Amino acid sequence: MTHLLTMTELSIEDIDRILFDAELFAQGSKWKLEKQTFVANLFFEPSTRTRFSFEVAEKRLGADVLHLEAMTSSVQKGESLYDTVKTLQSIGANAVVIRHPNDEYFNELKTGITIPIINAGDGCGHHPTQSLLDLLTIKQEFTRFKDINVLIVGDIRHSRVARSNAQTLTRLGAKVYFSAPLEWQDHTNPYGEYVDLDEGLKQADVVMLLRIQHERHQSSMGLTKEEYHEQYGLTLKRGKNLKKGSIIMHPAPINRGVEMASELVEAKESRIFKQMENGVFVRMAVLKRVLQQVEGGILI
Amino acid sequence: MTHLLTMTELSIEDIDRILFDAELFAQGSKWKLEKQTFVANLFFEPSTRTRFSFEVAEKRLGADVLHLEAMTSSVQKGESLYDTVKTLQSIGANAVVIRHPNDEYFNELKTGITIPIINAGDGCGHHPTQSLLDLLTIKQEFTRFKDINVLIVGDIRHSRVARSNAQTLTRLGAKVYFSAPLEWQDHTNPYGEYVDLDEGLKQADVVMLLRIQHERHQSSMGLTKEEYHEQYGLTLKRGKNLKKGSIIMHPAPINRGVEMASELVEAKESRIFKQMENGVFVRMAVLKRVLQQVEGGILI
Amino acid sequence: MTHLLTMTELSIEDIDRILFDAELFAQGSKWKLEKQTFVANLFFEPSTRTRFSFEVAEKRLGADVLHLEAMTSSVQKGESLYDTVKTLQSIGANAVVIRHPNDEYFNELKTGITIPIINAGDGCGHHPTQSLLDLLTIKQEFTRFKDINVLIVGDIRHSRVARSNAQTLTRLGAKVYFSAPLEWQDHTNPYGEYVDLDEGLKQADVVMLLRIQHERHQSSMGLTKEEYHEQYGLTLKRGKNLKKGSIIMHPAPINRGVEMASELVEAKESRIFKQMENGVFVRMAVLKRVLQQVEGGILI
Numbered sequence: 001m002t003h004l005l006t007m008t009e010l011s012i013e014d015i016d017r018i019l020f021d022a023e024l025f026a027q028g029s030k031w032k033l034e035k036q037t038f039v040a041n042l043f044f045e046p047s048t049r050t051r052f053s054f055e056v057a058e059k060r061l062g063a064d065v066l067h068l069e070a071m072t073s074s075v076q077k078g079e080s081l082y083d084t085v086k087t088l089q090s091i092g093a094n095a096v097v098i099r100h101p102n103d104e105y106f107n108e109l110k111t112g113i114t115i116p117i118i119n120a121g122d123g124c125g126h127h128p129t130q131s132l133l134d135l136l137t138i139k140q141e142f143t144r145f146k147d148i149n150v151l152i153v154g155d156i157r158h159s160r161v162a163r164s165n166a167q168t169l170t171r172l173g174a175k176v177y178f179s180a181p182l183e184w185q186d187h188t189n190p191y192g193e194y195v196d197l198d199e200g201l202k203q204a205d206v207v208m209l210l211r212i213q214h215e216r217h218q219s220s221m222g223l224t225k226e227e228y229h230e231q232y233g234l235t236l237k238r239g240k241n242l243k244k245g246s247i248i249m250h251p252a253p254i255n256r257g258v259e260m261a262s263e264l265v266e267a268k269e270s271r272i273f274k275q276m277e278n279g280v281f282v283r284m285a286v287l288k289r290v291l292q293q294v295e296g297g298i299l300i
Numbered sequence: 301m302t303h304l305l306t307m308t309e310l311s312i313e314d315i316d317r318i319l320f321d322a323e324l325f326a327q328g329s330k331w332k333l334e335k336q337t338f339v340a341n342l343f344f345e346p347s348t349r350t351r352f353s354f355e356v357a358e359k360r361l362g363a364d365v366l367h368l369e370a371m372t373s374s375v376q377k378g379e380s381l382y383d384t385v386k387t388l389q390s391i392g393a394n395a396v397v398i399r400h401p402n403d404e405y406f407n408e409l410k411t412g413i414t415i416p417i418i419n420a421g422d423g424c425g426h427h428p429t430q431s432l433l434d435l436l437t438i439k440q441e442f443t444r445f446k447d448i449n450v451l452i453v454g455d456i457r458h459s460r461v462a463r464s465n466a467q468t469l470t471r472l473g474a475k476v477y478f479s480a481p482l483e484w485q486d487h488t489n490p491y492g493e494y495v496d497l498d499e500g501l502k503q504a505d506v507v508m509l510l511r512i513q514h515e516r517h518q519s520s521m522g523l524t525k526e527e528y529h530e531q532y533g534l535t536l537k538r539g540k541n542l543k544k545g546s547i548i549m550h551p552a553p554i555n556r557g558v559e560m561a562s563e564l565v566e567a568k569e570s571r572i573f574k575q576m577e578n579g580v581f582v583r584m585a586v587l588k589r590v591l592q593q594v595e596g597g598i599l600i
Numbered sequence: 601m602t603h604l605l606t607m608t609e610l611s612i613e614d615i616d617r618i619l620f621d622a623e624l625f626a627q628g629s630k631w632k633l634e635k636q637t638f639v640a641n642l643f644f645e646p647s648t649r650t651r652f653s654f655e656v657a658e659k660r661l662g663a664d665v666l667h668l669e670a671m672t673s674s675v676q677k678g679e680s681l682y683d684t685v686k687t688l689q690s691i692g693a694n695a696v697v698i699r700h701p702n703d704e705y706f707n708e709l710k711t712g713i714t715i716p717i718i719n720a721g722d723g724c725g726h727h728p729t730q731s732l733l734d735l736l737t738i739k740q741e742f743t744r745f746k747d748i749n750v751l752i753v754g755d756i757r758h759s760r761v762a763r764s765n766a767q768t769l770t771r772l773g774a775k776v777y778f779s780a781p782l783e784w785q786d787h788t789n790p791y792g793e794y795v796d797l798d799e800g801l802k803q804a805d806v807v808m809l810l811r812i813q814h815e816r817h818q819s820s821m822g823l824t825k826e827e828y829h830e831q832y833g834l835t836l837k838r839g840k841n842l843k844k845g846s847i848i849m850h851p852a853p854i855n856r857g858v859e860m861a862s863e864l865v866e867a868k869e870s871r872i873f874k875q876m877e878n879g880v881f882v883r884m885a886v887l888k889r890v891l892q893q894v895e896g897g898i899l900i
Binding site: 049052055059060266276 | 386
């Protein structure tokens with residue numbers, strides 16, 4: 001049985017295969033589950049895009065969806081995550097998608113749970129389907145990762161995206177750079193080099209902006225939104241000086257006027273809504289990967 | 301691409317067509333979408349009947365439903381309505397149904413969103429599918445609108461129903477009267493004449509009661525529930541003196557014993573639960589109207 | 601039209617028939633609704649397993665599910681339960697599943713509602729599908745109820761499970777014993793005899809543990825969790841001295857280390873997750889029973 005918990009567990013061949021399948025889905029291929037299959041989506045943190053992206057992916061494959069948000073469940077009665085997941089398995093879930101605020105929540109599930117687990121985000125840890133959709137977006141644009149310069153800007157320290165992407169992009173041959181306020185730098189992350197934002201932008205093929213997660217840490221780094229935008233945001237001025245052929249990415253939701261000028265969200269360089277489209281295709285590929293072994297399915 | 305935002309944008313021919321289709325659905329016609337189609341329901345205010353009415357209508361047409369309530373989403377992370385809707389479009393929604401507390405929230409969506417928007421209620425503004433189901437209910441009863449006397453009773457000032465219905469009924473040839481406490485009168489609404497309740501009831505073919513929206517405005521008009529019922533409610537006594545052949549309507553939920561005597565809710569003159577049935581048929585017709593251009597569908 | 605409100609309304613033949621159908625479903629039989637059928641699940645209390653168990657059962661029969669949680673609905677606008685259910689019926693629900701904190705909430709629904717009502721738990725009253733899944737689990741194990749010794753341990757006074765099960769098991773020929781702290785004993789329940797826990801365990805074929813419902817009553821019975829576990833919990837030591845061939849049951853969610861030692865939850869004697877599996881099959885049988893008369897269905 002196959003889980004998808006972190007990017008590090010995926011070989012380069014695994015990644016290639018997922019991106020290949022995702023691109024087929026992007027081009028209109030269909031693959032349907034042969035039997036009635038239930039996928040449970042467990043969201044212990046609010047989410048619009050990840051939740052609906054999984055839900056659309058699941059329904060496109062023909063799955064039935066069980067949607068659980070933590071606030072309205074037995075979790076309130078103090079049930080452990082393990083017991084909740086084991087319950088869903090007993091009730092008939094054939095796979096489970098989980099977002100949870102605790103780092104590596106899945107460690108307590110590895111024994112005893114016999115259905116595939118897909119990690120939809122754990123605390124400040126991992127978010128593999130976000131990484132995969134970012135990879136698909138870059139590959140669609142440049143057809144390769146080797147020697148692509150990726151500049152990741154913002155809250156490197158607390159970002160699931162930064163962590164997963166920097167390592168994976170490095171493995172795939174890309175060059176990763178970081179730009180961040182001192183307090184949001186993470187020097188335990190060896191997969192990138194810190195550069196000045198304006199210097200970095202000159203070389204970047206991909207400008208990957210991170211969201212300021214106001215809800216995850218109270219204290220900002222002592223900058224107002226305006227100061228952050230001026231010092232670390234993609235201002236209109238910076239947007240005009242991007243390297244030719246480069247693209248702008250952001251995992252969303254966007255704090256308009258903070259991480260980037262509002263006018264750039266739908267600029268021709270922006271792939272932000274393309275990333276969301278790709279999110280569905282990547283999740284279809286991941287679901288196909290974990291479900292085809294247990295449930296079967298057919299190309300139609 | 302066709303939205304449904306307000307009643308004023310619909311021509312009389314449009315209204316006739318929607319009511320015609322709705323009546324076909326009421327009589328058992330089936331129409332199914334040809335392709336897998338996703339409709340996102342975005343509810344930024346609580347609602348039972350409108351939400352489920354749309355959900356049943358969507359599923360009867362064969363659509364997959366994405367249901368979003370504002371409390372459990374990225375909206376909490378401060379995302380704009382535009383970005384939320386654009387996200388749902390990117391993820392694969394083929395149409396979006398929105399209820400939102402802000403008047404004319406849809407103005408910020410008209411540019412950039414390329415899927416149909418169906419307004420399921422905006423602030424104190426519009427609620428076109430409620431108007432359409434009211435129209436269908438009246439038409440089923442009287443087969444026409446011309447010269448039908450409609451008496452709308454209650455909180456005219458804050459009611460989406462009063463606003464949409466008074467104008468549309470006037471366009472269709474009905475005669476509209478209002479009865480309301482002074483503070484809930486709205487003299488900017490030119491599509492009706494204020495009358496004394498008991499005088500109005502003598503002539504009314506349709507008695508359309510409005511709900512007191514305790515949740516929408518703190519200060520009532522200085523009347524207790526009992527006083528309101530006595531002065532502006534459909535008491536048992538008033539219920540006995542209705543014009544022969546007249547019907548009682550209410551958009552629900554009903555404050556029993558306030559807008560009307562509890563015993564009248566299911567009286568033979570009441571069409572309140574009939575209105576709810578018609579709500580599904582009208583929404584099927586509206587969804588067919590906006591989806592058939594983009595997604596295709598077939599009568600079965 | 602058939603409701604399922606309490607176990608007492610079911611004859612022994614009814615129970616046999618439901619368990620027979622449930623066992624067929626457990627062994628892989630399929631039965632599908634012939635027409636598009638909507639089942640509304642109304643949960644006025646939080647629940648994971650009952651809610652999803654019904655949802656999976658409904659979808660396995662091919663029904664469309666309308667899911668309503670009380671916190672996000674017109675119930676907040678003060679609507680009565682009757683009006684909410686009548687609304688769902690008008691909108692097109694073909695059956696309704698209700699969990700509600702009030703004892704015998706369904707009495708106010710018996711007149712006026714013409715669709716089947718399935719009780720998914722009322723206050724401290726009844727929870728018939730929980731009883732049925734417990735019965736199925738016992739029958740699978742022992743093939744009969746006659747002379748089976750069932751020891752129910754814990755909060756007898758406030759438990760829906762204890763009330764329904766003790767009576768039904770007695771009717772079916774089993775012998776029921778209770779073990780509980782003085783304050784949680786219920787001497788109005790004539791269907792069992794109070795015994796000392798350790799004495800009872802020597803004879804018990806079925807050890808049925810009840811959950812401590814911290815959320816339902818503030819004051820515990822003056823014992824700490826550790827004291828409760830020591831005096832009334834299935835400790836590891838007690839687990840080693842169970843009668844040969846006996847089984848452990850718990851309606852879940854489990855307070856690990858309180859009602860039972862955490863290590864016993866998945867012991868070979870435990871049928872706790874089996875109970876959850878059976879819950880789906882029993883609910884399929886119950887839904888088939890109430891829906892086949894009105895909607896029709898076929899074995900496939």
